[in-house]
Amino acid sequence: xxxxxxxxxxxxxxxxxxxxxxxxxxxxxxxxxxxxxxxxxxxxxxxxxxxxxxxxxxxxxxxxxxxxxxxxx
Amino acid sequence: xxxxxxxxxxxxxxxxxxxxxxxxxxxxxxxxxxxxxxxxxxxxxxxxxxxxxxxxxxxxxxxxxxxxxxxxxxxxxxxxxxxxxxxxxxxxxxxxxxxxxxxxxxxxxxxxxxxxxxxxxxxxxxxxxxxxxxxxxxxxxxxxxxxxx
Numbered sequence: 001x002x003x004x005x006x007x008x009x010x011x012x013x014x015x016x017x018x019x020x021x022x023x024x025x026x027x028x029x030x031x032x033x034x035x036x037x038x039x040x041x042x043x044x045x046x047x048x049x050x051x052x053x054x055x056x057x058x059x060x061x062x063x064x065x066x067x068x069x070x071x072x073x
Numbered sequence: 074x075x076x077x078x079x080x081x082x083x084x085x086x087x088x089x090x091x092x093x094x095x096x097x098x099x100x101x102x103x104x105x106x107x108x109x110x111x112x113x114x115x116x117x118x119x120x121x122x123x124x125x126x127x128x129x130x131x132x133x134x135x136x137x138x139x140x141x142x143x144x145x146x147x148x149x150x151x152x153x154x155x156x157x158x159x160x161x162x163x164x165x166x167x168x169x170x171x172x173x174x175x176x177x178x179x180x181x182x183x184x185x186x187x188x189x190x191x192x193x194x195x196x197x198x199x200x201x202x203x204x205x206x207x208x209x210x211x212x213x214x215x216x217x218x219x220x221x222x
Contacts, residue, residue, distance in 0.1 A: 008122050008192035009203035026217040040218040043211035048126040052213040066217070067124070069208035072150060072191030073108045073162040073182070 002062045004029070010038055010068055022046070022056045025064055035066075042066040075132045076149040077123065081159035087149050091165055095145070100167040102174040106182055108162035110155055117196045118156035119204075124190040131189055135181060144168035144177055148185075154196060188212065 004025060005014040012034055019025045022044065029035050044051055045065040046058065058064070076087070084107060092103065110119050132148065139146045144166050151161040164182055168174040188211055193204040 007124050007190065009194070009205075022217065029217055040215045041210045042217065043214040044216045045127060048130065050127070050211070050213065052216065054216060065124070065127075067127070067190055067211055067214075068192070069205065069210045069214070070187075070189060070191055071193040071204050071208040072121070072123075072185055072189045073193075 001060055002058050002064055004064045004066070006035075006038075006066050008068050008070075010035075010042075010066065019058050019064075021054065021058060022051065022064070023054045025058070026054060038066065038068055042068050074147045075129065076147075077125070077152055078149065079152050081155045082149045082151055082161060082163055084160045084163065087163055088165075091147050095167050098167065099169070100145075101169050102171040103165065103167050104171075104174040104178045105163055105165040106178055107160050109160045110157050112157050114195070115197060116157070118154055118159070119161060120154045120194040120196055120201050121151055121161060122192040122194075123150065123152055127190045135184070139166065139177060142168070142173050142177065144173050146177070146181060150191065156196075 001016050002019050003014055003016050006012040017028050029039060045067060046056060047063055088105060095103065135146055147165045149163045155161040164178065164185065166174040166177045166181065187209050193207065194201045195204055
C-alpha cells in the first residue's frame with residue numbers, strides 16, 4: 001500500500017492504494033475527476049525526492065506527493 | 074541558513090543578523106534580494122503554503138552549489154498571511170568578490186521561483202485564492218498525465 005498526498009492548493013485528502021510503480025498510480029488517478037484539472041501540471045515526488053520516470057518502483061509504505069505549480073516569494 | 078516565519082519576514086532584524094553573522098568572514102560582497110507585497114489588483118495581502126521536506130532538500134543543493142563557488146546563501150520566507158507592504162521573502166548571497174554574488178542571486182531567485190515548493194494565494198474579499206496564473210509548473214510536471222495524452 002502506498003499513500004498519495006496532494007500538496008498546496010489541491011483540496012483533496014490523501015489516499016492509499018496498491019501500486020507497484022508510478023504507472024499504476026497514474027492509471028488510478030486518471031479515473032479521478034477531481035484531479036482532472038491538476039494532473040497535467042503537477043510534478044511528482046516519492047518519499048520527498050522529485051522523480052521524472054513513470055517506471056519508478058514503489059514499495060509498501062512509500063509516499064507519493066503531487067506538487068502543483070509553484071510561486072514563492 | 075533557511076528561516077521560515079509565520080507571517081511577514083522581519084526584514085530589518087534579519088538583514089542585521091545576517092550582516093552580523095558574516096561581518097568578520099572576509100566576504101567582499103553581500104547582496105540581498107527582498108520581496109515585498111505590492112498593492113495591486115485589490116488584494117489585501119498574500120498567503121503562502123510551504124512543503125518543507127522538499128524545500129529543505131532544494132535549499133541544501135543550493136548551499137552546496139554556493140560553497141563550490143566560494144559563496145554562501147541565506148534565505149528567509151513567510152508561511153501564512155503577509156499583508157500589503159510587508160515582506161515575504163529575503164534571499165542573500167555573500168561572496169569574496171561581487172561578480173559571483175551578483176550572478177548567483179539572479180540564478181538562485183529564478184530557480185526559487187521555478188522550483189521551490191511554495192504556493193501563493195491572493196487575499197481578496199475575505200477569500201484565499203490560489204494564484205494559479207502567476208504560478209510555474211515544476212520541471213517534470215505532467216508525469217502522471219503522460220499515459221492519458
